[in-house]
Amino acid sequence: MTHKDFDLWLTSYKGAWESRDPQAAALLFTEDAHYYETPFSAPFSNRDDIYNYWSNIPRNQKNIHFTYQILAMESNVGIARWQTSFERMPSLKTVALDGILQATFDATGLCQLFEEWWHRLEGI
Numbered sequence: 441m442t443h444k445d446f447d448l449w450l451t452s453y454k455g456a457w458e459s460r461d462p463q464a465a466a467l468l469f470t471e472d473a474h475y476y477e478t479p480f481s482a483p484f485s486n487r488d489d490i491y492n493y494w495s496n497i498p499r500n501q502k503n504i505h506f507t508y509q510i511l512a513m514e515s516n517v518g519i520a521r522w523q524t525s526f527e528r529m530p531s532l533k534t535v536a537l538d539g540i541l542q543a544t545f546d547a548t549g550l551c552q553l554f555e556e557w558w559h560r561l562e563g564i
Contacts, residue, residue, distance in 0.1 A: 441545045446510060446518035449549065454506045457524065462494035469551045476555045501526040501535075516545045528562070536561045 449468065456464035466487050469475065475484040475493070484490045497504075504526040512519040524537045539558025543551045 441513065441516045441518065441549065443510060443513045445545075445549055446513045446520075446543070449518075449543070449545070449551070450508050450510070450520060450522075454508065456494070457497065457506050458504045460498040460501065460504065462491050462497065465494040466491035469554065470546055473550070473552050473554065479555070479557060500529055502529055503527045511540075516547075518543050518545070522558075533563045535563075 452468055453465070455461075456468065469487050469490050471487050472485070473487060473490060475490050477484070477493070484493050504524065506522065506524045508520045508522040510518065510520050519540065519542050522537075522539050522541060526535055527533065528535050537558050537560050539556050541554065541556040543555075544553035546552045
């Protein structure tokens with residue numbers, strides 16, 4: 441996995457989130473991927489679980505804007521800082537998220553371990 445490969449993966453992740461497409465998001469992960477939304481929650485432990493998690497986005501978020509900066513890429517592990525803003529539905533209050541993600545990839549470029557740490561500012 442190269443820096444460019446990680447950038448392309450993050451661009452696809454961005455596209456899936458901004459277009460509110462749970463299928464596109466799920467297809468970025470291996471069938472047996474582990475996805476940690478927070479360090480203290482149990483992971484989503486397969487592609488179907490990840491799809492179900494992302495299926496809430498079209499119902500709960502709109503006007504999504506995602507940006508990222510790659511901080512490191514070594515072997516098959518990438519680390520990036522990301523920021524997202526969106527309107528929460530149905531209140532239409534703006535939410536801002538700022539986080540770090542670490543993604544471990546298999547030989548085909550799919551993510552098999554996804555860990556993130558983030559903070560939320562709501563109602564801005």
